[in-house]
Amino acid sequence: MNKTYRQGQILKLIRSRRLHTQDELARALRSIGIPATQVTLSRDIRELGLIKTPDGYAEAVPDSAAAPEVEPLVREFVRDVRAAQNLLVLRTPPGHANAVAVALDNAEWPEVTGTIAGDDTILIIAPDAKTAESLRQKFLEMLQ
Amino acid sequence: MNKTYRQGQILKLIRSRRLHTQDELARALRSIGIPATQVTLSRDIRELGLIKTPDGYAEAVPDSAAAPEVEPLVREFVRDVRAAQNLLVLRTPPGHANAVAVALDNAEWPEVTGTIAGDDTILIIAPDAKTAESLRQKFLEMLQ
DNA sequence: TATTATTATTCATTTGACTGAATAAAAATT
DNA sequence: AATTTTTATTCAGTCAAATGAATAATAATA
Known part of the structure; x- marks a missing residue:
């Protein structure tokens, strides 16, 4: 499964519902046909610059978002x-x-x-x- | 050696002097510190959409230039x-x-x-x- | 046409990105 | 503080892109 697409779907998912843990996110992804382990999601979350909030994972404010290397x-x-x-x-x-x-x-x-x-x-x-x-x-x- | 950079230097070289064969091109590249075999250059030339003319390799007219996949x-x-x-x-x-x-x-x-x-x-x-x-x-x- | 020069392709190898299992580290909860 | 939950890291395996050697195919030349 393609990495960029998976990351795009992660963004889409966290925008549409509250996902509080990486395991929850993994299940949500699996349900739309994208298998991924917690390890991979940990990396994706860092690369996307997501932050963990009381309302679940969210995108960081633009300036502190993960800058591409x-x-x-x-x-x-x-x-x-x-x-x-x-x-x-x-x-x-x-x-x-x-x-x-x-x-x-x-x-x-x-x-x-x-x-x-x-x-x-x-x-x-x-x-x-x-x-x-x-x-x-x-x-x-x-x-x- | 980096592929995109090598291809950039190929473009630069054929713009500045006449290079008639892939071996000539290989030598020109080697002289600026970029090792590459004829095999690699054959592929680069196709990817860049270069054409062979009586004046050496040249860039194709834009529309027929190699389109990115x-x-x-x-x-x-x-x-x-x-x-x-x-x-x-x-x-x-x-x-x-x-x-x-x-x-x-x-x-x-x-x-x-x-x-x-x-x-x-x-x-x-x-x-x-x-x-x-x-x-x-x-x-x-x-x-x- | 035969020979030589040049270019393209096949196959094998190397290299690096991506991933998961195991587990360490950190955070949350009791 | 101890336990449980959650996340990050290490290490090893997998896979695809990039490359070169050998060689086939094509083009140029004698």
């Missing part, structure tokens, strides 16, 4: 990294730039003053040229 | 699929909707009249409700 996204989607002055230009396959930029924004690195994403290009504004270059190195290391 | 993207990114009348709503993690929509647009399925993508939501317009429902099934099967 930068490195896996860079490793999967970044085709090229170029520096120009204090700017960095990352290229991705078509349509993927935004996802990488979202992760970068959430990460709130000091080296990243801001980002703008198009369809296959991300512009990263760094504080200065030196930082941009070291940031470039950081990305290249992620790409090995 | 729908199924792997759906499997990796789609969290939920809902139908309403002749419309289908797909949900993805933040930032990934566009990539899936790009693949759907390129696929030019008869069941998909058009798509609109936001940040984490894709609206698919189908010709009619029946088609929308069968399309929903198609997606659910991809997700197993």
Whole structure:
């Protein structure tokens, strides 16, 4: 069973009814044909940034929600990294730039003053040229 | 060595100089620290939709460029699929909707009249409700 | 056409992501 | 505080993607 879909159904379930424990959630999922153990749900809950409330599991307020990790996204989607002055230009396959930029924004690195994403290009504004270059190195290391 | 990055560097290389054979390309890559065999490059070239011209390998004109496969993207990114009348709503993690929509647009399925993508939501317009429902099934099967 | 050069495919191996069983850790309850 | 319930972690197994060696298929050239 597909992980992203399972996580989507977890979100759907906790929005529609109160689920207080991971075992309860496991049963709810099983009833819609998605088998998963408590171990897997523990991981899903962390990845989705869910929090446990007296009313059951709930989504965290946006800013504290689980931020996607930068490195896996860079490793999967970044085709090229170029520096120009204090700017960095990352290229991705078509349509993927935004996802990488979202992760970068959430990460709130000091080296990243801001980002703008198009369809296959991300512009990263760094504080200065030196930082941009070291940031470039950081990305290249992620790409090995 | 990372696949997406290697493919990005292949694009960069063929834009900057004429590379006539896959072995030539392999050598060019090796010189910038990216080891790859001819076998791997044969696959990369297909995935990138490159074409062989008298001036060496080149990118295909956009429309005939290699379209990303729908199924792997759906499997990796789609969290939920809902139908309403002749419309289908797909949900993805933040930032990934566009990539899936790009693949759907390129696929030019008869069941998909058009798509609109936001940040984490894709609206698919189908010709009619029946088609929308069968399309929903198609997606659910991809997700197993 | 025969030969050589180039590219694509098959098969086996490697690698990493995902998952579950067992269990440790933490929280809740008695 | 002791017990029970719930959650997180470790370790090992499974599976799919990525890759290369060998080789088949195709294209270019003599």
